[in-house]
Amino acid sequence: MIIFSFATIIALLIAAGVGLMLPPLDFASGARLLLFHAVFVYGAVVFRFGGAMTFAALSGVIWDLVNLPILDDPQSTELLRPGWSVIFFGCMAAVVNGLRVHVLIEGRWDLHALATGAVILFHFTAEFLYITLLRSSSTPPELSFTVASKIGATALFALLTAPLVYFSLSGVESLCGSPVRERLPFH
Amino acid sequence: MNSRVQLITFLFLLGFAAMFLNFSPRTTQRLQAGLFQILTPFAAHGTDLQRKISSLTQGLQTLEFLEKENEDLKTQVAHLRAENQILKEIERENDHLRTALEFKRRSSFKLIPARILVRDVSLFWSTAIVDRGSEDGVEPQMPVLSEDGLVGKTVNTSKSSTSILLVSDESCKVAAIVEGTNEQGIVSGARNHTKNDPILHLDFLSKQADLKPGQKVYSSGAGGVFPYGILIGTIKSITVRDVDARAEVIPAAALGRLEHVFIANTREGKR
CATH class of the missing domain: 2.40.10.350 (Rod shape-determining protein MreC, domain 2)
Known part of the structure; x- marks a missing residue:
């Protein structure tokens, strides 16, 4: 279990690194190809509630450190504070953790993919609304076609690539002796 | 696991988030610099890979030394154009000052050439990461230019990379x-x-x-x-x-x- 836990954390870091490697998709309004959320969803499903929360906290920290510009300027109030993603990933992990029997025992990789797409949709919509609120430039927030298509395309690409992450991590889990599934109820 | 334990676990997570939210920007910047130190090699390899794929699709895949020479020449041209741009600005400023019948000395600066490793790191922030860091004398809050004009400013530096907030970001003023x-x-x-x-x-x-x-x-x-x-x-x-x-x-x-x-x-x- 410890080896598998480390493996998922390394997978999270690799997913963050791959996210940096891949350029934005200019033909899809600058959407990005992200594997990070698929790894997060897998971790949130595979661990018990406490483990899922710890994994969510780690995911939030890594996500914010990689993605948010951090200015050392006390007057700057327009940027998101690093740490908000911890709360977001925590809430998402609490919800997604309820799917563990379906995803792990029944092998519903499609549920994992759908959950990944949904998490991305919620994440970036929440981030956009949060930025709009911080900058209070318009009420209601102007969710333009550009922004909506950027979020939608990112979610779609993540949904399509999520099975790759699912089967890769399932393979790693099997290599580690599949200790997680054995502990599940109804197994 | 009963719901009370789950609630307590969730409260622990909120406590952790509150602690992280209250870190000083300097502490968070140090953490970010440490993480970038780990992830920058990924980005550098990614950029090289993109270039290779790009040159393949354009039919321009030549001998490695020619590619490198071309790259060096491009950097030199860009450097010279940037210097030229600054000289033009100096000339313009000179005219302006002469017109105003006063003269003040312009503070000059050294240009550090850098290569973009990653652009648009996230969906809503116009940011980029370059391959120069604190080892090269880069510090936060330095202006970033291209041969055409202003690009943005440096935000955070690790030893070998720097994140840049582009002028197209709403928070770069x-x-x-x-x-x-x-x-x-x-x-x-x-x-x-x-x-x-x-x-x-x-x-x-x-x-x-x-x-x-x-x-x-x-x-x-x-x-x-x-x-x-x-x-x-x-x-x-x-x-x-x-x-x-x-x-x-x-x-x-x-x-x-x-x-x-x-x-x-x-x-x-x-x-």
């Missing part, structure tokens, strides 16, 4: 002056534009401002980060609002296609 006028305002990015077609806003202009599309916008030097006279962009249109006027500005630098930039070390005081 530059004090600006319009060519041939005394009109001053603040330039910042617009939120809803695509990365390939960024538009900047020049706000807080006077309602009586007599501006025309095509006029150039330069940094005014106020605020301390961006020196006077760097070309930011060209006015596209002007809108008069209730209390002020706003101009839409097309950035001079090709922000969506950046490959090389120059970090201006304004603190060293020599070129």
